[in-house]
Amino acid sequence: xxxxxxxxxxxxxxxxxxxxxxxxxxxxxxxxxxxxxxxxxxxxxxxxxxxxxxxxxxxxxxxxxxxxxxxxxxxxxxxxxxxxxxxxxxxxxxxxxxxxxxxxxxxxxxxxxxxxxxxxxxxxxxxxxxxxxxxxxxxxxxxxxxxxxxxxxxxxxxxxxxxxxxxxxxxxxxxxxxxxxxxxxxxxxxxxxxxxxxxxxxxxxxxxxxxxxxxxxxxxxxxxxxxxxxxxxxxxxxxxxxxxxxxxxxxxxxxxxxxxxxxxxxxxxxxxxxxxxxxxxxxxxxxxxxxxxxxxxxxxxxxxxxxxxxxxxxxxxxxxxxxxxxxxxxxxxxxxxxxxxxxxxxxxxxxxx
Amino acid sequence: xxxxxxxxxxxxxxxxxxxxxxxxxxxxxxxxxxxxxxxxxxxxxxxxxxxxxxxxxxxxxxxxxxxxxxxxxxxxxxxxxxxxxxxxxxxxxxxxxxxxxxxxxxxxxxxxxxxxxxxxxxxxxxxxxxxxxxxxxxxxxxxxxxxxxxxxxxxxxxxxxxxxxxxxxxxxxxxxxxxxxxxxxxxxxxxxxxxxxxxxxxxxxxxxxxxxxxxxxxxxxxxxxxxxxxxxxxxxxxxxxxxxxxxxxxxxxxxxxxxxxxxxxxxxxxxxxxxxxxxxxxxxxxxxxxxxxxxxxxxxxxxxxxxxxxxxxxxxxxxxxxxxxxxxxxxxxxxxxxxxxxxxxxxxxxxxx
Ligand SMILES: CC(C)[C@H](C(=O)O)[C@@H](O)C(=O)O
Ligand SMILES: CC(C)[C@H](C(=O)O)[C@@H](O)C(=O)O
Numbered sequence: 001x002x003x004x005x006x007x008x009x010x011x012x013x014x015x016x017x018x019x020x021x022x023x024x025x026x027x028x029x030x031x032x033x034x035x036x037x038x039x040x041x042x043x044x045x046x047x048x049x050x051x052x053x054x055x056x057x058x059x060x061x062x063x064x065x066x067x068x069x070x071x072x073x074x075x076x077x078x079x080x081x082x083x084x085x086x087x088x089x090x091x092x093x094x095x096x097x098x099x100x101x102x103x104x105x106x107x108x109x110x111x112x113x114x115x116x117x118x119x120x121x122x123x124x125x126x127x128x129x130x131x132x133x134x135x136x137x138x139x140x141x142x143x144x145x146x147x148x149x150x151x152x153x154x155x156x157x158x159x160x161x162x163x164x165x166x167x168x169x170x171x172x173x174x175x176x177x178x179x180x181x182x183x184x185x186x187x188x189x190x191x192x193x194x195x196x197x198x199x200x201x202x203x204x205x206x207x208x209x210x211x212x213x214x215x216x217x218x219x220x221x222x223x224x225x226x227x228x229x230x231x232x233x234x235x236x237x238x239x240x241x242x243x244x245x246x247x248x249x250x251x252x253x254x255x256x257x258x259x260x261x262x263x264x265x266x267x268x269x270x271x272x273x274x275x276x277x278x279x280x281x282x283x284x285x286x287x288x289x290x291x292x293x294x295x296x297x298x299x300x301x302x303x304x305x306x307x308x309x310x311x312x313x314x315x316x317x318x319x320x321x322x323x324x325x326x327x328x329x330x331x332x333x334x335x336x337x338x339x340x341x342x343x344x345x346x347x348x349x350x351x352x353x
Numbered sequence: 354x355x356x357x358x359x360x361x362x363x364x365x366x367x368x369x370x371x372x373x374x375x376x377x378x379x380x381x382x383x384x385x386x387x388x389x390x391x392x393x394x395x396x397x398x399x400x401x402x403x404x405x406x407x408x409x410x411x412x413x414x415x416x417x418x419x420x421x422x423x424x425x426x427x428x429x430x431x432x433x434x435x436x437x438x439x440x441x442x443x444x445x446x447x448x449x450x451x452x453x454x455x456x457x458x459x460x461x462x463x464x465x466x467x468x469x470x471x472x473x474x475x476x477x478x479x480x481x482x483x484x485x486x487x488x489x490x491x492x493x494x495x496x497x498x499x500x501x502x503x504x505x506x507x508x509x510x511x512x513x514x515x516x517x518x519x520x521x522x523x524x525x526x527x528x529x530x531x532x533x534x535x536x537x538x539x540x541x542x543x544x545x546x547x548x549x550x551x552x553x554x555x556x557x558x559x560x561x562x563x564x565x566x567x568x569x570x571x572x573x574x575x576x577x578x579x580x581x582x583x584x585x586x587x588x589x590x591x592x593x594x595x596x597x598x599x600x601x602x603x604x605x606x607x608x609x610x611x612x613x614x615x616x617x618x619x620x621x622x623x624x625x626x627x628x629x630x631x632x633x634x635x636x637x638x639x640x641x642x643x644x645x646x647x648x649x650x651x652x653x654x655x656x657x658x659x660x661x662x663x664x665x666x667x668x669x670x671x672x673x674x675x676x677x678x679x680x681x682x683x684x685x686x687x688x689x690x691x692x693x694x695x696x697x698x699x700x701x702x703x704x705x706x
Contacts, residue, residue, distance in 0.1 A: 084543065086544070116474045116581060116582075117471070117580075118470070137490075137511060137545065138544055140508070143546050145547075151514055151515050151516055152553075153513070153514045153515070153550075154513050154545075154547035154548070154549065154550030154551065155493070155510060155511060155547055156546060156547050157508060157511070158508060158510070159506065159508040159509075160506070160507050161505070161506045162504045162505045163504055188594075188597075190437065191439070191490075191491055192507075193497050193498050194507035194508055196434075196507065197505055197506075197507030201505075219598055220598050220600075223598045223602040223605075224601045224602060225605075227469060227470075227580065227602060227606060228469060228608075244541075244572070245572055245598055246576070248573040249576040251577065252576075252577040252580040252581050253580060255581075257577075
C-alpha cells in the first residue's frame with residue numbers, strides 16, 4: 001500500500017522527547033505515514049523484564065521502518081547481561097537483519113566552531129562511514145566467561161563469511177558511486193585473518209565498480225588519519241567492531257554529535273533510524289535535548305526506506321535554515337547564541353519546512 | 354654484571370638511520386653499555402627468509418634490553434603471512450613475554466602548532482597509554498580462513514585470562530600512582546564478555562590502590578573523548594586490540610608522532626624500546642628522518658630496564674633543549690623553522706647533554 005507504517009521506539013532518557021519532535025516534523029509534511037509506538041531498552045525491561053519484548057518484535061517486523069530515540073542508562077547497568085538495554089538494540093539489529101549501518105559525519109558550516117579541531121582541518125567535512133552491523137565479534141560464537149585451570153577466562157569470536165563481507169561491500173561501493181567515488185576499506189589484515197579475508201573480498205568486488213577508487217587502510221592508521229586529515233576520506237567501509245570505534249571518533253570530529261543521524265538497513269531497504277548520540281540520562285525530561293539528529297534520521301528514513309527524496313531534502317533544508325537563523329539547543333550553542341529547548345527547535349524546523 | 358647488553362634491531366626503512374642516532378647519544382653518556390646488532394622484519398626476511406631469525410632470537414634473549422627502529426614496507430606486503438615483517442615484531446613481543454606496552458602521548462610546548470586540534474584542547478597534553486601486548490585477538494586461537502558450506506570464512510579469537518588482565522592492571526595502577534593518580538580502563542563490556550572480565554578484574558584490583566581513582570570507559574566513547582577533551586585522561590589501560598587503535602589516535606593528537614617513544618616490558622623489567630612511528634620507506638636513506646622518538650625510547654630503556662633515572666632525564670632534557678633552540682627535522686618543522694637532518698639532530702642532542 002502507499003501508506004507506510006513507522007514503528008516508533010522512543011527508548012530511554014531523552015529518547016521520548018527527541019522522537020516526539022521528529023514525529024512532529026513528519027506529520028507536518030502530511031505524508032501517508034502511520035505511526036505505532038513500542039518499547040525498547042530500559043523502558044521495555046522495566047515494563048516487561050525484557051529489552052526487546054515480543055510486542056515490539058511484532059510491530060517492528062510488520063513496520064516498513066523503525067525510528068528509534070536512544071536506549072540505556074545507569075539505572076540498568078547492573079542488571080544481568082540479557083536484560084541490559086543495549087541487548088535490545090543488538091537484538092533488533094539482528095532480528096531485522098539490519099546489516100548496513102550508514103553513519104554520516106558532516107560538519108555544518110554554522111557549527112564549525114564546535115569542533116575541537118582547527119577550522120582548516122575540518123571545514124566542509126563530509127564523510128560517510130558504512131559499518132557492518134550484524135556480524136563480527138558482536139555476534140560470533142563461542143563467547144563467554146569460563147573457569148579454565150582454576151581461573152576465569154573471557155573469550156569472543158571475530159568471524160565474517162565472504163557473503164557477509166560482499167553484501168556490505170556492495171552497499172559501500174554503491175554509496176561511494178553516488179558521492180565522491182572514493183572508498184577506503186579499513187581492516188587489520190597484518191594481524192587478523194578475518195580482516196585479511198575482508199580485504200580480499202573488497203578487492204574482488206572492485207572490478208565491478210571501475211568508477212570507484214578503492215583503497216585500504218589499517219585500523220590503527222585510520223584512527224590516526226581521522227585526526228590528522230579527515231577530509232582525505234569520502235566513504236569508509238569496515239566491520240562492526242572497528243566501525244563502532246571509528247564512527248564515533250569521526251562523529252566527534254564535528255564537535256556536534258547532537259546533529260548526526262544514522263540508518264541501519266537490511267537487504268530490502270527496510271531500516272532502523274536513530275541519532276548517533278546516546279540517551280543522555282543526565283538531561284532527560286528537561287526539554288533541553290537536541291532533536292535535530294533524530295529529525296535528520298527521519299529524513300534518512302524517507303530517503304532510504306521509502307524512496308521519498310523530496311520530503312527528505314525538505315527536512316534537511318529546514319534544519320539548515322534553522323541553523324542559519326541562529327537557533328541552537330544547549331549542546332551546540334556558542335557563547336552569545338540564542339538557546340532554545342527541544343520542542344521549540346522542533347517547532348522551528350516545522351516552520352522552516 | 355654492571356655492564357648492560359643492548360640488542361639493536363635497526364629493522365627496515367628509516368630504522369637504521371634513527372637507531373644510529375640513538376646509539377650516538379647513548380655512547381656520549383659513557384654508560385656501561387655493550388651493543389650487538391641483529392636483523393628483524395623485512396631486512397631479516399631478505400637475509401634469512403624469516404622475520405625473526407634464530408640468531409636474532411638468541412641475541413634478544415641474552416640481552417638486557419632491545420632497541421628497535423621500525424619494521425615493514427611495501428616490498429614485503431605481498432609475501433605469505435609468516436614472512437611479513439610485522440610477524441617478526443609480534444614474534445619477538447611474544448617470545449620475550451613483553452606484555453606491557455607503555456605509550457606516552459605528550460605534546461611538547463614548542464610543537465603545539467603541529468597538532469590538528471585547537472591549542473586550548475591539547476596544550477600540556479600528557480597521557481600514558483598502557484596497552485596489553487601479548488594477548489587478546491592478536492594471539493588467540495582458533496584463527497584462520499577456512500571453507501565452510503562452500504564459502505570462505507575468516508575467524509579470530511579474542512581471549513584474556515584473569516591472570517593476564519591482573520598483571521597489566523598492576524602495571525597501570527603503579528604507573529598512575531607515579532603520575533596524576535587517575536586510571537581509566539577501556540573496554541566494550543556492554544558487548545564483549547572478554548572485556549566484561551577485564552572490567553571485573555580491574556575493579557577487583559582497585560582496593561589495593563586506594564590512592565588511585567579508577568574509572569571505566571567504553572572503547573567507542575574513549576575514541577570520542579580523546580578528540581573531545583583529551584586532557585581528561587592521565588593513564589589509560591586497555592587490551593591489545595583497543596590499545597593499538599587508541600594509542601595511535603592519542604599519538605596523533607600531538608601532531609608529532611616523530612617525537613613519541615614506547616616501551617614494551619616483561620615481568621622482570623626487560624624491555625623492547627621503539628618509536629611509535631613506522632619505517633617510513635618513502636624517506637628511507639635520505640637522512641631526513643626524525644631520530645628523537647628513538648632517542649627518547651633509549652631514555653625509556655635506561656629508566657625502565659636499567660633503573661638509570663639520571664641519564665634518562667639527561668636525554669629527555671637534552672631533547673627539550675634542542676627543541677627550544679628551534680632545531681627541527683622536516684616532519685616537525687613549521688614554516689620558517691630551521692630544518693636539520695637526522696644526523697645533525699642526533700649531534701645536537703649530544704651537544705645539549
Ligand atoms: C550500545 C552499543 C551496543 C552500540 C554498539 O556498540 O553497536 C552503540 O555503541 C552503537 O554504536 O550503536
Ligand atoms: C605492525 C603491527 C603488527 C603493530 C600492532 O598492531 O601491534 C603496530 O601497529 C603497533 O602498534 O606496534
